Amino acid sequence: MPKAKSQKSLDKWTKQKWRTASGKKSSKTGEVYAPAKTIVKLKSTAAGRKKLAAANAKKRAATKKGKQHAKHGLHKGKKR
Secondary structure, three states: OOOOHHHHHHHHHHHOOEEOOOOOOHHHHOOOOEEHHHHHHHHOOHHHHHHHHHHHHHHHHHHHOOOOOOOOOOOOOOOO
């Protein structure tokens, strides 16, 4: 039986290597998790580094408030 479109998308998502920008655990640094390709792309430009820093700040603020998830904007425009 062929996979549904949503299942194919989930397979693709799980095969990606997800990490923080520093490579350390988010629980220690407060950084956001994102696909490695996205992090490399963001770190390559000044605007990208600024966007990553803003996302990390939003994540740290949300974590400080006791929230599990933060709306940091890195995944904006992606279907969920």
